[in-house]
Amino acid sequence: MAAVNPAKLLLDELTCSVCTDYFQDPVSLDCGHNFCQACITQCWEGLRTNFCCPECRETFSQGSFKPNRHLRNIVEASRTLTLEPAKEPEVGTVCEKHKRVLDVFCQEDQTPICMVCHLSRDHKEHSVVPIEEAAEDYKPQIQRRLTSLKKERDKILSYKSSEENTSQELLKQLQTEKQKIVSEFQQLCQFLKRQEQLLLAHLEELNKEIEKRRDEYVAKVSEELSSFSTLIGEMEQKCQQPASVFLQDITGTLSRCEKEKFQNPVVFSSELKWRVWESSQNSAILETTVKKFKDTLSSRQQLDIANVTLDPATAHPELVLSAGWRSVRRGHTRQALPDNPERFDTELCVLGCAGFTLGRHYWEVELEVEVEGRGHWSVGVARESVSRKGQISFNPERGVWAVLGCEDQCVAFTAPEQRIRLSLSRAPPRVGVYLDYEAGQVALFDAGNGDPIFTFPPASFDGERIRPFFRVGLWGPGCQLTLRP
Numbered sequence: 001m002a003a004v005n006p007a008k009l010l011l012d013e014l015t016c017s018v019c020t021d022y023f024q025d026p027v028s029l030d031c032g033h034n035f036c037q038a039c040i041t042q043c044w045e046g047l048r049t050n051f052c053c054p055e056c057r058e059t060f061s062q063g064s065f066k067p068n069r070h071l072r073n074i075v076e077a078s079r080t081l082t083l084e085p086a087k088e089p090e091v092g093t094v095c096e097k098h099k100r101v102l103d104v105f106c107q108e109d110q111t112p113i114c115m116v117c118h119l120s121r122d123h124k125e126h127s128v129v130p131i132e133e134a135a136e137d138y139k140p141q142i143q144r145r146l147t148s149l150k151k152e153r154d155k156i157l158s159y160k161s162s163e164e165n166t167s168q169e170l171l172k173q174l175q176t177e178k179q180k181i182v183s184e185f186q187q188l189c190q191f192l193k194r195q196e197q198l199l200l201a202h203l204e205e206l207n208k209e210i211e212k213r214r215d216e217y218v219a220k221v222s223e224e225l226s227s228f229s230t231l232i233g234e235m236e237q238k239c240q241q242p243a244s245v246f247l248q249d250i251t252g253t254l255s256r257c258e259k260e261k262f263q264n265p266v267v268f269s270s271e272l273k274w275r276v277w278e279s280s281q282n283s284a285i286l287e288t289t290v291k292k293f294k295d296t297l298s299s300r301q302q303l304d305i306a307n308v309t310l311d312p313a314t315a316h317p318e319l320v321l322s323a324g325w326r327s328v329r330r331g332h333t334r335q336a337l338p339d340n341p342e343r344f345d346t347e348l349c350v351l352g353c354a355g356f357t358l359g360r361h362y363w364e365v366e367l368e369v370e371v372e373g374r375g376h377w378s379v380g381v382a383r384e385s386v387s388r389k390g391q392i393s394f395n396p397e398r399g400v401w402a403v404l405g406c407e408d409q410c411v412a413f414t415a416p417e418q419r420i421r422l423s424l425s426r427a428p429p430r431v432g433v434y435l436d437y438e439a440g441q442v443a444l445f446d447a448g449n450g451d452p453i454f455t456f457p458p459a460s461f462d463g464e465r466i467r468p469f470f471r472v473g474l475w476g477p478g479c480q481l482t483l484r485p
Contacts (some may be wrong), residue, residue, distance in 0.1 A: 014075050015054050018115055019100060023075050027065040031058045034068055042098065043119040051316040055114055068387065093156065156351075199286075203279055209272065231256065302455035306361045308352045308468050308483050314342050325353070329480040330473035347392045352468030352483075355384060359462075361435045364447045364470065366435065366482040367428065369406075377479050378404045378471035379431045381442055383464050401442040401456050401468050403431075406452065412454045422454055433468065437461060 016023050019038035031057045035043075044051050044063045068365040093102050108126040112134075117123050129137075133223035136235055180273040208413040238246060238253060320331040328350055339345060365379050378394065380402025387398065394400045395413035403422070404411045410422040430447035440459040470481050 010078060014071075014078055022079065023071060024066045026071045026075065028071075029053055029065050029067045030060060031056055034071055035065075037065070037067070039116070040065060042116050042179070045119050052119065052341040054119060065145045093261045103131055104128040106132050107134075113390070144443070190250045197278075199282060206272075206275060206279065210276075212411075213272075304359055304361045306356075306363045308354050308363045310470070310483070311342075311351050311353045311467075313340060314344060316344045316346075317346060320349055321350070323397055326471060327480060327482040328470060342388055344388045344392075346390050347471060348472045348473055349378075349392070349447070349469065351382060351386075352470070355465040356437055357463060357465055358434060358437055360437070363433055363434065365431045366484055367431065368480040369483065376406045376473055377481060378402045378469070379433060379444065379481070381433065381435055381466050381468040383461070384467060385464065386469075396456065396459055400469060401459070403444050403454050404471075405431075410453060414457060420454070423449075424453065428453065435466060437466065 009076055013275065014022055016026075016034075016036045016039055019147035020033055021036075023036055023297055025033050027037045027040060028034050029040070031053050033053055035054065040054070047063060049061065051060045052058070058270065059425065091104055095101065095102055095114035095117060095247055096114040098114050100116050102112040102114055104113055104118055105111070106113050106118070106123050106126050106128050109123070111350050112131055113123055113128070118126075118128055131382070135235070158462075179387065235253075269404065310321050310328055312325060315337075317326050317337045319336045320335075330348060337343065344350070367377055380400065382402070383399035386392070386400060392414055393413075394402055394404065395416055395418075400413075400461055402413075404413075405428075410424060411418045412422060414420060424446070426446075428446040428448060431453065432445040434441070434443040434445065436442075440461055441455070442459070443452065443455040472479060472481055
């Protein structure tokens, strides 16, 4: 059995149980326990009855105590003993108000307190337990929460890893596209260079042939001019001669004049003219092709974030549009609206005001389900010529590229008798619509996380105007569609 340190035993007897320090002006209660006068006064502060001993909890009708001078003398005499120094309390283990050790836990206020706090009016009627016991009770709760926090941290790390992997894949895809573009442009440059050389060679050949025929023509005409000039000189001299001389061989002279008729040779044949015309056509085709290529490439480089609004002239009479034409929902009654040719009369549809015949465009639609389980919606694009009257087939052959959705289930029609069911991980809060007119591409995305919903096969819009398309609520109010700028 370990030996008991006498100095430690003496220290325990000379220490106040409230402040755990040497007695200061010790006083004795009727129960026989001793405390510092300041400690017991502070414990009983504000009490009028039920004065309680901090140690044995015995109550007294009056808050009276007696000075214990004998104990005070013993304390003063014992201060010279060499005792093990008490450790300084750790930060946060001392009551800020009373500067006492936090040794109990108030269960009502859920906070550690000292014994003086427990005996005060603020906590006297509260249930308390030793602080170590309270810590043992709360540790399992903290452990459970710690486990949950670690799971959340792991989830965040998983998201981070997933997004980093996604970014790497995207960067890799961009690098591949970069290499592909460089290669394609190199091939295009080589092709254009060869075509340039061929066209220029053809033009050079035509140029030489035209110059040759021009030179031949000039030489022949010069020879004819010389012959005519000589004959004219002779005739002028003959006219100056006397009549007897002038009339000699007059018949031959007249015959020579009659024979000198210039026959203009054919220099540039129809075939040569046609070849020159063909070259000019090639140049015109090249100019048009280059311009179209430049315009197409320029439009492909720009993505238009379309500011789409709804066209009230196309809205079904049961649809209610917001004041700014940016939101649509199904009403409870059919409105008295004119049955104009562009208005849908059977399907609960409406078109966007905007129309596109060139470029790439993107807009977002927010889905707000009004009735649980009945949030039916359709979002996409449609041709300007789409049928507005009677039942409509929602497929590209009928001029509609749209996804029909309800909660986390979606259907895409790619042909009159072909539908593709799409299973989503969640009901999308926002749907993004992407239109690439030149490529004939229509794609829908979950705008909340960027995941693709469906991409339609490439189509040919044939220069026709393409407009945003919306449908809400097959039964009941369904859901509200709101366009986001």
